[in-house]
Amino acid sequence: MSSRKISSPAQGGLDPLCAAINMWVSAAGILILAASPLLAQSGDAAKGKELYESNGCPTCHRIGQSGSRLGPDLSTIGDRRTAERLTQSIVDPDAEVLPENRFVVVTLKDGTEVRGRILNHDATSVQLIDPKQDLRSFETSKIRGYKILTKGLMPSYEKKLSPAQVTDIVAYLSSLKGSD
Amino acid sequence: MDVSKLLPFALIAAILPAQVTYDSILHASRDPQNWLTYGGGYSSQRYSLLTGLTPDNVQNLELKWVFHPKYLEKMEATPIVVNGVLYTVQNSEVVALDAVTGRTFWTFHYAVPRESNQYLMVVKGLAMSGDRLFWATYDGHLIAIDAKTGHAIWNKIIVDWHEGYQLNVAPLIVKDMVILGPATNEEGANCWVGAFDVKTGKELWRFYTAPMSADDPAAKTWAGESWKHGGSPVWVTGSYDPETNTTFWGTGNPNAGWNGDNRAGDDLYSDSVVALDADTGKLKWHYQFTPHDEFDWDSVQVPVLATIPWHGAPRKVMLWANRNGFFYVLDRTTGKFLLGKAFVKQTWNVGFDEAGRPMKAPGIDPKPVSGPVVFPGGQGGTNWYSPSFSPRTGLFYVSTWDNYGSPEGKGPIQEWKPGGKYTGMASRRSASPTARARFRGVEVAYRTEDEGYGALRAIDPQTGERKWEFKMIDYTESGVLTTASNLLFTGNRAGNFFALNAATGALLWHTNLGGTVASGPVTYAVDGRQYVVVCGGSAMYAFGLPDSK
Numbered sequence: 030m031s032s033r034k035i036s037s038p039a040q041g042g043l044d045p046l047c048a049a050i051n052m053w054v055s056a057a058g059i060l061i062l063a064a065s066p067l068l069a070q071s072g073d074a075a076k077g078k079e080l081y082e083s084n085g086c087p088t089c090h091r092i093g094q095s096g097s098r099l100g101p102d103l104s105t106i107g108d109r110r111t112a113e114r115l116t117q118s119i120v121d122p123d124a125e126v127l128p129e130n131r132f133v134v135v136t137l138k139d140g141t142e143v144r145g146r147i148l149n150h151d152a153t154s155v156q157l158i159d160p161k162q163d164l165r166s167f168e169t170s171k172i173r174g175y176k177i178l179t180k181g182l183m184p185s186y187e188k189k190l191s192p193a194q195v196t197d198i199v200a201y202l203s204s205l206k207g208s209d
Numbered sequence: 210m211d212v213s214k215l216l217p218f219a220l221i222a223a224i225l226p227a228q229v230t231y232d233s234i235l236h237a238s239r240d241p242q243n244w245l246t247y248g249g250g251y252s253s254q255r256y257s258l259l260t261g262l263t264p265d266n267v268q269n270l271e272l273k274w275v276f277h278p279k280y281l282e283k284m285e286a287t288p289i290v291v292n293g294v295l296y297t298v299q300n301s302e303v304v305a306l307d308a309v310t311g312r313t314f315w316t317f318h319y320a321v322p323r324e325s326n327q328y329l330m331v332v333k334g335l336a337m338s339g340d341r342l343f344w345a346t347y348d349g350h351l352i353a354i355d356a357k358t359g360h361a362i363w364n365k366i367i368v369d370w371h372e373g374y375q376l377n378v379a380p381l382i383v384k385d386m387v388i389l390g391p392a393t394n395e396e397g398a399n400c401w402v403g404a405f406d407v408k409t410g411k412e413l414w415r416f417y418t419a420p421m422s423a424d425d426p427a428a429k430t431w432a433g434e435s436w437k438h439g440g441s442p443v444w445v446t447g448s449y450d451p452e453t454n455t456t457f458w459g460t461g462n463p464n465a466g467w468n469g470d471n472r473a474g475d476d477l478y479s480d481s482v483v484a485l486d487a488d489t490g491k492l493k494w495h496y497q498f499t500p501h502d503e504f505d506w507d508s509v510q511v512p513v514l515a516t517i518p519w520h521g522a523p524r525k526v527m528l529w530a531n532r533n534g535f536f537y538v539l540d541r542t543t544g545k546f547l548l549g550k551a552f553v554k555q556t557w558n559v560g561f562d563e564a565g566r567p568m569k570a571p572g573i574d575p576k577p578v579s580g581p582v583v584f585p586g587g588q589g590g591t592n593w594y595s596p597s598f599s600p601r602t603g604l605f606y607v608s609t610w611d612n613y614g615s616p617e618g619k620g621p622i623q624e625w626k627p628g629g630k631y632t633g634m635a636s637r638r639s640a641s642p643t644a645r646a647r648f649r650g651v652e653v654a655y656r657t658e659d660e661g662y663g664a665l666r667a668i669d670p671q672t673g674e675r676k677w678e679f680k681m682i683d684y685t686e687s688g689v690l691t692t693a694s695n696l697l698f699t700g701n702r703a704g705n706f707f708a709l710n711a712a713t714g715a716l717l718w719h720t721n722l723g724g725t726v727a728s729g730p731v732t733y734a735v736d737g738r739q740y741v742v743v744c745g746g747s748a749m750y751a752f753g754l755p756d757s758k
Contacts, residue, residue: 091358098357154312162357164294164314166307 072200105207115199120187132181136174229337242734244290247379247446252514255597260694261739267708274311276749284744287334290733315359325370334379338407345376365410372627373398390443397438397464397631414490418460427477435472438625440464441479445509456487461507468633475500480508494544506533530607532589550673553590575619586614595688595729604667608685612661677714688729700726
């Protein structure tokens with residue numbers, strides 16, 4: 030994603046938390062939030078954990094042995110993503126998607142659509158994990174179509190959560206680190 | 210897509226039954242499209258009710274896919290197949306494959322240190338409980354892996370390879386326990402069978418197959434303190450009888466293997482089958498096939514459980530073709546010896562006493578030089594290769610080696626050092642490079658083709674008599690698979706993979722895989738189509754019928 034930084038209306042504002050928030054505009058023109066490293070530190074990880082669970086995140090994501098395997102595993106996400114990236118993923122999840130996290134739809138010969146997260150794709154077959162967490166494999170000669178979903182299965186939480194709540198969730202996710 | 214649309218899926222995910230439950234393994238035979246354990250079920254019969262492949266159509270088998278791991282060792286693993294996904298392991302890697310195309314869903318990598326490898330970096334296979342796979346690594350780790358994602362859930366070190374241990378067995382799942390044991394590659398590390406919690410990896414019980422203290426009653430069967438380095442490894446998967454809650458495991462040879470001078474006595478529980486309470490690990494009974502072994506006749510064969518007619522009434526038995534060349538029938542409830550009959554030429558045992566104890570022939574003790582000729586040889590009448598029992602034919606099938614040995618390798622017993630060889634063996638005579646090159650595996654002795662060859666033999670367990678044999682000339686390290694349509698699949702070191710008529714031994718189909726067949730073939734079905742998979746060399750091959758047939 031290419032993006033440019035713009036001045037944030039929140040900068041220097043009343044809420045100290047918001048002072049840490051910068052506003053970004055993605056190439057698609059979508060206003061998204063991004064946080065400085067301070068953001069993760071200033072959020073409340075305990076509240077973030079509650080928000081993570083109450084907002085249905087385990088429906089698709091797995092932490093440790095809880096939650097679905099459909100979406101990216103977040104067990105050690107704090108080792109791998111900055112607070113800015115985590116914030117972006119929450120408010121604009123389609124802005125940047127790693128190849129292994131792409132969602133795809135396979136259309137069978139009878140028109141049935143099977144959605145899931147891509148595992149492998151080669152010249153003759155495609156493998157994915159579906160919402161029921163079943164590993165599925167399709168031979169391309171036996172399906173009608175296959176495409177990568179540019180609009181993934183994860184919704185934007187920009188309008189569902191306040192910036193402070195996003196910051197709390199980011200603080201929680203940032204705390205998830207591997208044991209090594 | 211709105212997340213709310215996913216909520217039904219979330220509910221489905223929440224109530225999804227685990228893929229492999231205790232109940233599903235208990236009734237594995239009712240679920241023949243899957244292959245749930247190393248032995249195909251708790252009885253380890255390696256018998257499938259699938260009948261898509263028959264003696265009439267098996268000649269149409271064609272290659273469906275090949276899987277090459279990154280590692281080039283001889284592939285010995287028996288895969289597990291659950292709902293169209295095949296899981297297997299080689300060296301440092303576990304993979305989940307589409308059982309129809311062979312395409313990889315995921316790969317889990319754990320770098321087993323090369324220096325822990327004292328022999329061949331082979332792994333016999335995995336176990337599965339719920340959505341978890343269990344891999345016992347060569348360097349002593351037991352790892353639980355998420356079968357959906359290939360991510361490690363827990364990773365426990367259960368033995369230290371520096372002390373002479375290794376793990377290469379496919380574990381056995383019983384209830385919520387992972388049961389397995391370590392091996393020692395002639396390094397005198399005392400071994401055991403143990404159970405671990407599938408959820409946490411916590412050890413629940415342990416039964417030592419060689420004593421760990423002088424207070425152990427078994428220590429009295431070892432002279433002096435020789436029990437301290439008695440070995441008795443575990444390297445092939447056991448079986449389980451749910452009716453008596455008993456798990457059965459075979460044990461390997463005592464150490465030092467080729468010189469028993471300092472360990473006079475029976476050396477329990479080496480070369481035995483031990484029957485253990487599955488909840489506690491407490492010994493119920495044992496039977497020792499080769500007391501005071503000096504021939505390396507490990508008893509690590511798979512215990513095959515069956516109910517067969519016995520003197521006019523059904524009897525719950527254990528069938529066992531041992532490396533020492535004898536086929537045994539034991540009452541698996543009591544351990545009572547019912548029958549022992551040679552299935553290859555043998556010269557070491559002149560008979561059994563009433564309790565089933567073999568009576569060793571005179572003059573066969575190993576010597577430093579000019580040892581006697583003993584049948585079978587060091588590689589045995591069979592080895593770890595999984596046999597099969599077909600309830601349909603009532604026959605027991607086993608890969609056999611007719612061969613002899615000349616136990617003249619006896620040498621001084623080394624001072625025991627952790628991780629060092631403790632064999633009591635003189636320097637091995639090495640064959641010429643040309644002679645070595647002739648073989649795909651270990652060398653065996655033969656003077657004539659009649660004295661040394663491999664064969665698949667069908668044995669009537671009620672009598673121990675051979676019903677038929679399929680002679681292979683070259684030796685075989687292959688496991689055996691039988692099906693309800695009277696097919697039998699097996700292979701050999703020449704790379705051949707055969708389909709035989711299980712009733713007659715007639716060859717129905719064969720192909721060459723270009724490498725030693727050293728695993729047990731398995732069969733499964735996806736979308737109603739039956740497949741058979743086997744390893745050849747360092748690769749795995751899947752066969753099925755053409756799409757149009």
